Amino acid sequence: MTSPEPVVGWRIWRLTDGLLGSVVVDHLWEPGENLARCLSSGRAPCPEAPGPACQCGFWAVWSPRHSVARACPAIEPPWQVLGLIAGWGTVALHGGEGFRAERAAVRCLFSDRPWPWSPRLLTRVTAMWHRAAGRAAGFEPPPAADLLDAPRQSVLRTVAAHYAVPLLTLRHAVDHGVLGELGVPEHRIAEAARLSGTTWNGDEAGEAR
Numbered sequence: 001m002t003s004p005e006p007v008v009g010w011r012i013w014r015l016t017d018g019l020l021g022s023v024v025v026d027h028l029w030e031p032g033e034n035l036a037r038c039l040s041s042g043r044a045p046c047p048e049a050p051g052p053a054c055q056c057g058f059w060a061v062w063s064p065r066h067s068v069a070r071a072c073p074a075i076e077p078p079w080q081v082l083g084l085i086a087g088w089g090t091v092a093l094h095g096g097e098g099f100r101a102e103r104a105a106v107r108c109l110f111s112d113r114p115w116p117w118s119p120r121l122l123t124r125v126t127a128m129w130h131r132a133a134g135r136a137a138g139f140e141p142p143p144a145a146d147l148l149d150a151p152r153q154s155v156l157r158t159v160a161a162h163y164a165v166p167l168l169t170l171r172h173a174v175d176h177g178v179l180g181e182l183g184v185p186e187h188r189i190a191e192a193a194r195l196s197g198t199t200w201n202g203d204e205a206g207e208a209r
C-alpha cells in the first residue's frame, strides 16, 4: 500500500563508527530521509523496495517489547540502540508485527538498554566497587550498570547529534507525551512505560502530572 501518512515503528540499530547500522544487513542509515533499495542476495533484486514476497525496505515493529527482543546481547560491543522511525511512501504492512517502508527517517533514539548485556562483566565490576567501598568509609559505589554504560551513552550523544534527533530515556518520553506526539498509540505507550520500569495511565494522567 502507499501511505501518505507516516507510520511509526520501533527498531534496534547497531552503532557502527558513530552511525546507525542495520543489525541484519550491511546498511547504514542516513540522517533525514532514507530511500530503500532491495539488498536481496541470491536472486534478482526487487525493482522497488519494499518488494512483495521479499524482506526489503526499512523494517520496524509496532511493539517496543518485540523490538527489544530483537537486540543481540552477544554482539555488544558494538553497541545497540533502540529508537523510533517514521516510514512512508510504499509501505508493506505485516499484520500485527510491523512494516517495511520505501522511505524512512529516524525520529528519536532512546538511551535505555532494556536487554540483557554483559552480565558477567557487570557482576565483576559490582564486586570491585563493593571491595573499594569496604576500604573507604562512607564511600558509595556508583551503580555498576550506569558506569559500564557510560561509553555507550557518550557515543549515543554524538550519534543523536549527527542524525539531528532527540536522545531520550523511555521514561522521559512517556512522562512528557513525546511518544504520543510521534504517533505511538496508547497501548504501545503503556508497553514502553513497562519497559522503562514505570507505569502510564493515559493522557489524563499525563496532564495531571
Ligand SMILES: [Zn+2]
Pocket (backbone or CB within 6 Å): 038, 039, 040, 045, 046, 049, 050, 051, 054, 055, 056
Ligand atoms: Zn526485495
